[in-house]
Amino acid sequence: MPKLFLSIQSSKLSTPNSQPTVDWFLQQTINGLGLGAIYALIALGYTMVYGVLRFINFAHSDVLMLGAFTGFYIAPRIEQIFGHQSVLGMIMVFILAAVVCACLGMLIERLAYRPLRNRPKLTVLITAIGVSLLIEFTAQHEKVFGAAPQPFPSLLKEHSIHLGNVVISSNDVLMVGVTVFLLAGMWWIVQRTRIGTAMRAVSHNQQAALLMGVPVNLIISFTFGLGSALAAVAGLLYAIKAPGIEPLMGVQPGLRAFVAAVLGGIGNLPGAVLGGVLLGLLETFAGGIPGLSNYRDAIAFGILILILLVKPAGLLGRAIVEKV
Amino acid sequence: MAFSGAKRWLLLGIALAILVSYFTPQFNRYYLGVAIDVGIAIILATSLNLINGHTGQFSLGHAGFMAVGGYFSAWISLQVAGSVPAIWYFPMALTAGGLLAAGVGLLVGVPSLRLRGDYLAIVTLGFGEIIRVVAQNTDAIGAASGLKGIPKHTTLGWTFGFAAITIYAITALVNSTYGRGFIAVHDDEIAAESNGVDTTRTKVTAFVTGAFFAGIAGGLYAHHKQFLSPTGFDWLKSIDIVVMVILGGMGRTAGVIAAAILLTLMPEFLRDFSDYRMILYALLIILLMLLRPAGLFAFNIKRRKHS
Numbered sequence: 317m318p319k320l321f322l323s324i325q326s327s328k329l330s331t332p333n334s335q336p337t338v339d340w341f342l343q344q345t346i347n348g349l350g351l352g353a354i355y356a357l358i359a360l361g362y363t364m365v366y367g368v369l370r371f372i373n374f375a376h377s378d379v380l381m382l383g384a385f386t387g388f389y390i391a392p393r394i395e396q397i398f399g400h401q402s403v404l405g406m407i408m409v410f411i412l413a414a415v416v417c418a419c420l421g422m423l424i425e426r427l428a429y430r431p432l433r434n435r436p437k438l439t440v441l442i443t444a445i446g447v448s449l450l451i452e453f454t455a456q457h458e459k460v461f462g463a464a465p466q467p468f469p470s471l472l473k474e475h476s477i478h479l480g481n482v483v484i485s486s487n488d489v490l491m492v493g494v495t496v497f498l499l500a501g502m503w504w505i506v507q508r509t510r511i512g513t514a515m516r517a518v519s520h521n522q523q524a525a526l527l528m529g530v531p532v533n534l535i536i537s538f539t540f541g542l543g544s545a546l547a548a549v550a551g552l553l554y555a556i557k558a559p560g561i562e563p564l565m566g567v568q569p570g571l572r573a574f575v576a577a578v579l580g581g582i583g584n585l586p587g588a589v590l591g592g593v594l595l596g597l598l599e600t601f602a603g604g605i606p607g608l609s610n611y612r613d614a615i616a617f618g619i620l621i622l623i624l625l626v627k628p629a630g631l632l633g634r635a636i637v638e639k640v
Numbered sequence: 641m642a643f644s645g646a647k648r649w650l651l652l653g654i655a656l657a658i659l660v661s662y663f664t665p666q667f668n669r670y671y672l673g674v675a676i677d678v679g680i681a682i683i684l685a686t687s688l689n690l691i692n693g694h695t696g697q698f699s700l701g702h703a704g705f706m707a708v709g710g711y712f713s714a715w716i717s718l719q720v721a722g723s724v725p726a727i728w729y730f731p732m733a734l735t736a737g738g739l740l741a742a743g744v745g746l747l748v749g750v751p752s753l754r755l756r757g758d759y760l761a762i763v764t765l766g767f768g769e770i771i772r773v774v775a776q777n778t779d780a781i782g783a784a785s786g787l788k789g790i791p792k793h794t795t796l797g798w799t800f801g802f803a804a805i806t807i808y809a810i811t812a813l814v815n816s817t818y819g820r821g822f823i824a825v826h827d828d829e830i831a832a833e834s835n836g837v838d839t840t841r842t843k844v845t846a847f848v849t850g851a852f853f854a855g856i857a858g859g860l861y862a863h864h865k866q867f868l869s870p871t872g873f874d875w876l877k878s879i880d881i882v883v884m885v886i887l888g889g890m891g892r893t894a895g896v897i898a899a900a901i902l903l904t905l906m907p908e909f910l911r912d913f914s915d916y917r918m919i920l921y922a923l924l925i926i927l928l929m930l931l932r933p934a935g936l937f938a939f940n941i942k943r944r945k946h947s
Contacts, residue, residue, distance in 0.1 A: 439886075446929060449925065452922075614773035617766030624763060628759065
């Protein structure tokens, strides 16, 4: 493939002092891991909600946007208390945004989804789309956030670490670090706590869980809160990386993360993480190759379709045999 | 009478469409435009109803097929415009657009219809997005800046003529012996299969037929707006059509047509509140789903049980 090689050679824009082989590969891997970490966080929210309620929460990507905007409004005040670009301040911004979004997520579930609990899945899906549109259009209104992008305050000073020709941004490290920390926390909650056991029970068989005395409504609320908190953190991380934040900023990462969740096998937590990281890497590599970069959106879906055709339940999902 | 009930309605519809298009120049251009929008929405909603409603396969990629038909027929029009009178090539271009959309529908349908429910939804959504991205990067059809200068051939007559044909064709198909298969697949796929219905074939037929009419609607749209942009065919457009089908009640043709009319007219009525109209639209979707989940026009005729 001489043509492809040529096009990599000419992509000196993405690799500043380029030796377009191993370095290029490493650089794209690092960028891709940062992006994949964000996708993994968002995908976890999709997959958890799917696990307990068996429907796709389209409003998840908008909770992500609301998380970023929460950070946008509270960061200046936090800065007055904890000082400019302090680590403690940043942690506070993350926690507050997560709490606000957790409450929002539970509110959405209570108002829009719970009344539809026993209705056909399609009804709930359309309601979720309606909720998503409602949040987006409300946020776009000039009296709320406005449709124009706004610069996100830098919460932490950005450093660049040079390893040979490879540049690692401190933001990428932050993203991967925060994600790994949260994933460990998630694993602990789901596998090691009482409420996590209840979550797994509800996901396994809601009726039986109810009969065993599991407070199903409370668990579903909690799951929404947890997923929304993860979305808020992902939103903040995404906002740090993105040039600006605007009310539709959640749509594209939300769609990719959704693809990631399906890719890994929806309802499966490790699958969501695997799917997210894979998708982030694929997207970054595709983006680094000129000619392919215009097709980035199509590539994510193309891969998804290929994998679903080979393994219809996703990479780590188990195929369920339908019984009559 | 040589014609059955449905055929009579078809002929009446086409005759009315021709009659109305004769008087078209006297109408206000704004109302005319809205009326054509309504007709196109009817074709889209009715064709998606075959896939989502009658056959019960949840597709989120209808705008993609509309894009294929729209772009292809517009491209043909731009190639032959001027050399042949419009009355000859316009229906040809529309049909060609529909056929290409049907071909793409076959390509998409054969592999993806093995999947079910949410997976099918996401795959069709993905295909819709892929079609959009391809359109965005193909220079022959204007790439990201869109296709401009498409001749304006869509009239009230063509739109409602095709709408009548769409409604007739889909109703006749569903009511035929073969069409019982669609409803069987919708009701219970396993039971249908064990009774000798080739479920994959049935689903693909529904998909291809739906895609064909979506392609025709796309062609009408292209020759109505005279401008096509890839962003006009994103998944929000697909969702608009899905909402029409769901509000009308899945599988109820009359309800779906009524919902298509209502949802196309609603933004026009809300023009005075232009700042808030999309917010109201979203709120309406949620409220309708909470209050009338079986569709706007589904009335429960069953008598209440006395206990």
